[in-house]
Amino acid sequence: MKIEALNILLVDDNPADARLIRETLTDSGAGALFNITEARTLKQAVKEAASANYDIILLDLTLPETSGMDTFLKVYETAPSTPVVVLTGLDDETMAAKAVRAGAQDYLVKGQADSHMLVRAIRFALERKRRTEERGARKLRSESMAHAQEERADLRMISASKSFKEVEEMVRTVAQTSNTSVLIQGETGTGKGLVANAIHFASNRRTHPFIEINCSAIPDTLLETEMFGYEKGAFTDAKQTKKGLFELADGGTVFLDEIGDMDMRMQPKLLKFLESRTFRKIGGTKDIKIDLRVIAATNRDLETLVSESRFREDLYYRLKVMVINLPPLRERKDDILPLARYFITTYESSLGVVKKLSPDCLPILMGYDWPGNVREVKNAMERATILSGSDDILPAHLPEELLRTSLAQTPVVDPSADMTLKEVEREHIKRVLATVNGNKSAASKILGISRLTLRKKLQDLDVPDVNDT
Ligand SMILES: Nc1ncnc2c1ncn2[C@@H]1O[C@H](COP(=O)(O)OP(=O)(O)OP(=O)(O)O)[C@@H](O)[C@H]1O
Ligand SMILES: [Mg+2]
Known part of the structure; x- marks a missing residue:
């Protein structure tokens, strides 16, 4: 399971309302978590809901072609597993009751719903969906071995260089130990995510979950909730006890990506977990013990962050037991x-x-x-x-x-040559054309001129015309 931006389909025929909802979500502080697509008509909404996999649909009931329950049912039936939150101008209790009975997750009235209510409705809808999926996932556990095999097909790691062969060797060694924390360091795109996956799938935890948490993509205030979960009543919105991702990953591996961005307030909590293998849900009183391996990754220099007091030294040393450095x-x-x-x-x-x-x-x-x-x-x-x-x-x-x-x-011009400007231009154009195998579009881009200008210059400078591409 990955924590990625939520894909929201926002259906509203009124652009001003849509903008307001968008802003409300952004202002909620959780904006980074939302990826919003808008639809203005029922036709667009149905098309979108059918073609893409949205996490949630926010639906206005009064659209140009339809209104009320008809709108709801058409969208709901198109994507029955996607939670729908009705967000409408109609303050109508009967309609609200009908929609919820028919399967709507919530019914909010525009103008009355503030950002808090909206985000809460979204979270609850997702929570319900997650729980339904979890039930399904438990059934699938027995098939997870096959699934792990399948995922491994994407895990092909190419290594021809000596230094990356050493990395591969290290992955094998680290996979043998199943409790030690691992810190993967490397520039962006060097394969940190791939290596973390490879460690998990080569270890004896492979039949258990691999859960990725991107510390920089989740707002600081939500990270603890996501990681550790909460007890019912822990805060106003906590209507139900919720498991965090650590608990869901029990037996498996948690991959904390971009650990350098983890909030200073969260770091001691992670440290405590690494030391005791126990944690508490938010608002909880009992310690929960789980069996997990933590793999952390960063493209920043943690040592520098430590020296700038932006990363805790004790946590750094705790994570640094096994380090894998991915060379650029x-x-x-x-x-x-x-x-x-x-x-x-x-x-x-x-x-x-x-x-x-x-x-x-x-x-x-x-x-x-x-x-x-x-x-x-x-x-x-x-x-x-x-x-x-x-x-x-x-x-x-x-x-x-x-x-x-x-x-x-390669230098444009031989510095010792005594060339006229025209000759330099001619040589340069020829060289660029040779580099791109005579492709004039590519050459004109590199030269910063239009294709037409290039064509003209070729004539003026009497450059033999290569095949016209
Ligand atoms: N040695 C390799 N062999 C094959 N594919 C690789 C290798 N290294 C990286 N890749 C692929 O390159 C892409 C980038 O790798 P990855 O996402 O793991 O990098 P990253 O270090 O996590 O980057 P970022 O810091 O941006 O998150 C992925 O598609 C990954 O599968
Ligand atoms: Mg990555």
């Missing part, structure tokens, strides 16, 4: 081409064509720094596979940054 791709260049080829095969399998990287691409890929690391290679190869259509992958299909870097590595 520029420091393990031997992985670049195997990764690129691997990603091409993953995309081509969906397109049904066998593609190769043309030899001209190799120095370009090797000469680039890859600040976005493996993720950047993955995205570049996805793009190139699409752009190249039925051809092999040529330099022109690579992202502009790569081509620019490649050009920058």
Whole structure:
């Protein structure tokens, strides 16, 4: 289970109302957790609800084509497993009762519902859905072994360089121990999430849950609730006791991503858990013991955060028992081409064509720094596979940054040469065209001129015309 932004479908024909609801949600402080799509008509709402997997639908009942229960039923029947919260201008008790009986999670009246009520309605609706799913998940537990196998297919780790082979070795060693905390450090896109998954699925916890909590995506005030859960009555909204993600992960692994962003107030609570393996729900009086491995990851330098008093030193040492450092791709260049080829095969399998990287691409890929690391290679190869259509992958299909870097590595003009401006221009254009295999669109982008201007310059400078692409 991942904590990601909630996908909300907001159905309201009145743009001003929709904006107000959007703002209300954003103002609630939980805004970062919401990803809102709007629909104005019943037709759009039904189409959206049918095509995408929304976590929740906020539904106005009076739309241009329909009103009242008809609206509710059409949307509800399109996506029966998605909770619907009615949010309408009609303050009508009978209608509210009808809607709730028919399956609405809540009925709120616009103008009366403040951000607090709205967020609470959403949380309750999701909580109910989660509980229903949990019941389903328990049934599925016995099948989780098969599921784990399936997930592992996505866990292919490419390692050609010496330093990444060491990382793989470390993953195997760490997987043997099943209680030790692990700290994974590395720049963005170096594979921290992948490594955390790999540790879990190689360990004897693999048949239990792997739960990812992104500390930077969850507002500080919600993190404790999400991690530890709460007892009924712990705060105004706590109408029911709720299990936190730690408890749900019992037996498995919790992956605390972006641990460097964890709030200072939350850190001692995590430390206490790591030391005693027990925790308390918010508002709870008894210690709950669970069996978990914690893997934490960060792309920030925790030591610096400690020296700036933004991360607790005791927690740092507690997490640091086993450290896996993922080197940036520029420091393990031997992985670049195997990764690129691997990603091409993953995309081509969906397109049904066998593609190769043309030899001209190799120095370009090797000469680039890859600040976005493996993720950047993955995205570049996805793009190139699409752009190249039925051809092999040529330099022109690579992202502009790569081509620019490649050009920058060879000087434009021989400094000793005595050239006119026109000659310099001519040489430069020829060089750029050669880099992109004569592709004029790609060349004009790099040169910062329009295709038309390039065409004209080619004529004026008398550059032999390569095939017109
Ligand atoms: N060695 C590898 N072999 C194959 N795929 C990899 C490898 N390393 C990373 N990937 C893939 O690259 C992408 C980025 O990796 P991942 O999300 O694990 O990085 P991250 O370090 O967690 O990044 P961030 O800091 O941005 O969260 C993922 O799709 C992952 O599967
Ligand atoms: Mg990650």
